[in-house]
Amino acid sequence: MNQEMQIFRETIERFAREKLAPEAEAIDRHHKIPETLMQEAAKMGLFGVPFSEEYGGSGFGWRAYYMMIEELAKVEGSLPSVIGAHTTIASNSINVSGSEEQKKAYLKPLAEGTYLGAFAITEPGAGSDAAGLRTRAEKQGEYWVLNGTKCFITNAPSAGVIVVFAANDLSKGARGGITAFIVEKDTPGLSIGKIEDKFGIRGSETSEVILEDVKVHESQILGEVGQGFKTAMRVMQNGRLSIAAGALGAAKGAFELAVNYAKERKQFGRPIADFQMIQSKIAEMKMEIYAMESMLFRTIDLLEQGKPFNMEASIIKAYASEKADWIINESMQVLGGNGYIKEYPVERMLRDARINRIFEGTSEVQRVVIAREVLR
Numbered sequence: 587m588n589q590e591m592q593i594f595r596e597t598i599e600r601f602a603r604e605k606l607a608p609e610a611e612a613i614d615r616h617h618k619i620p621e622t623l624m625q626e627a628a629k630m631g632l633f634g635v636p637f638s639e640e641y642g643g644s645g646f647g648w649r650a651y652y653m654m655i656e657e658l659a660k661v662e663g664s665l666p667s668v669i670g671a672h673t674t675i676a677s678n679s680i681n682v683s684g685s686e687e688q689k690k691a692y693l694k695p696l697a698e699g700t701y702l703g704a705f706a707i708t709e710p711g712a713g714s715d716a717a718g719l720r721t722r723a724e725k726q727g728e729y730w731v732l733n734g735t736k737c738f739i740t741n742a743p744s745a746g747v748i749v750v751f752a753a754n755d756l757s758k759g760a761r762g763g764i765t766a767f768i769v770e771k772d773t774p775g776l777s778i779g780k781i782e783d784k785f786g787i788r789g790s791e792t793s794e795v796i797l798e799d800v801k802v803h804e805s806q807i808l809g810e811v812g813q814g815f816k817t818a819m820r821v822m823q824n825g826r827l828s829i830a831a832g833a834l835g836a837a838k839g840a841f842e843l844a845v846n847y848a849k850e851r852k853q854f855g856r857p858i859a860d861f862q863m864i865q866s867k868i869a870e871m872k873m874e875i876y877a878m879e880s881m882l883f884r885t886i887d888l889l890e891q892g893k894p895f896n897m898e899a900s901i902i903k904a905y906a907s908e909k910a911d912w913i914i915n916e917s918m919q920v921l922g923g924n925g926y927i928k929e930y931p932v933e934r935m936l937r938d939a940r941i942n943r944i945f946e947g948t949s950e951v952q953r954v955v956i957a958r959e960v961l962r
C-alpha cells in the first residue's frame with residue numbers, strides 16, 4: 587500500500603471510529619443517518635472516491651473505494667450501503683455510459699455529494715429476472731414518456747437523480763429492448779411510493795419509485811437506446827465487489843469484538859479464550875476472513891488491470907456475503923447472551939449484513955452467473 591493510500595485508510599478508519607460508530611445504534615433505532623454525518627462524509631469526498639477530479643471525484647480509484655467501504659462496514663452497515671448504491675451503480679452508470687455533458691451536469695454533483703443518486707431497475711414483477719422489467723419508455727418526438735413502478739430502490743427518497751431502466755421494446759428484453767434514463771427527482775409524474783421498514787440497514791432508505799407519464803428529453807438517455815441492460819450489468823460488477831467489501835468489513839468488525847470479549851470474559855475461573863472450542867471458532871473465523879480478503883484483493887487486481895472480472899465478482903459477492911453471515915453469527919455465539927441483546931452491536935451487525943446475500947443478485951443468482959461462465 588503506498589503512503590497516500592495508507593493516509594486515506596487511516597482517515598476513513600478515524601471517521602468510522604470517532605464519528606460513525608457512536609451513531610450506529612441511533613441510526614438503527616431512528617432509521618436515519620444524521621444529516622451532519624452525511625455532510626461531513628460529503629466534505630471528506632466519500633461520495634466520489636473512485637471518480638476523477640475532473641468530475642468532482644477524489645480520484646483515488648476503485649481500490650481506495652473498496653477499502654473505504656470495508657472500514658465503514660466494520661462499525662455500521664447503513665452508510666456503506668447508501669454510499670455503495672450511490673457510487674457503484676447510480677453515479678457509475680453515468681461514469682461508464684454518460685456523455686461529456688451528462689458527466690458534467692450529473693456525475694460532478696453526485697461525486698461531490700451535493701445530492702444522492704439512485705439506480706432503479708427492480709420492479710414488483712422483475713427482481714432476479716431484471717431483464718423482464720415492464721416499465722415502458724415510449725418515444726414522443728424529442729421526448730420519451732416513462733410509465734411503471736420500481737420497488738426496493740436504495741436512496742430514492744433523498745436522491746437528486748435516479749437512473750431509471752425502462753423497456754423501449756418489450757419484445758427485445760435484454761437484447762436491445764432496455765434503455766437507461768437519467769431522471770431528475772423533481773420531474774413531473776415521478777413520485778416516491780412506499781418506504782420499506784427493514785430487518786437491517788435501517789438507516790438506508792429503500793422505497794418504490796412511481797413513474798406516471800414522466801416526460802424526459804432524449805438528451806437524458808444514458809448511452810444508446812436499447813443498450814441500458816449492458817450498462818446495468820457492467821456497473822453491477824463494481825456493485826458486487828462493494829457488497830463483498832462491506833461483508834468483509836462487517837465480518838472483521840464482529841470478529842474483533844468476539845476476540846476481545848473472549849479474552850476478557852471469564853467462566854470456570856478462566857477467560858473463555860482458553861477453551862479449545864472457542865479457539866477453534868476464532869481460528870475458523872480468521873481462516874474465512876483471510877480467504878475473503880485474498881479473493882477480494884485478487885478481483886480488485888483484475889479490475890485495475892482492465893481484465894474481465896464478471897465471474898470473479900459473483901464468486902466474491904456470494905462467498906463474502908455468506909461467510910460474513912456465518913462469522914457474525916459465530917461472534918454472537920462467543921458473546922453468549924450478551925451477543926443477543928442490543929447493548930452489544932453484534933445483533934445489529936448480523937441484521938445489517940444479512941442483506942448482502944440478497945441485493946444486487948441473490949447468492950443463487952451469483953451461482954447461476956458462475957456456472958454459466960464455467961460451462962460456456
Ligand SMILES: Cc1cc2nc3c(=O)[nH]c(=O)nc-3n(C[C@H](O)[C@H](O)[C@H](O)COP(=O)(O)OP(=O)(O)OC[C@H]3O[C@@H](n4cnc5c(N)ncnc54)[C@H](O)[C@@H]3O)c2cc1C
Binds near residue numbers: 738941947949954
Ligand atoms: C434493501 C434492499 C435494497 C435494494 N436496492 C435496490 C436498488 O437500489 N436498486 C434496484 O434496482 N434494486 C434494489 N433492490 C432489489 C434487489 O436487487 C432484489 O430484491 C434482488 O435482486 C432479488 O429480487 P427479488 O427480491 O424479486 O427476489 P426473487 O427474484 O423473487 O427471488 C426469490 C428467491 O428465488 C430465487 N431465484 C430467483 N431466480 C432464480 C434462479 N434462476 N435460480 C435459482 N434461484 C432463483 C432467489 O435467489 C430468491 O431466493 C434492493 C432490495 C433490497 C431488499
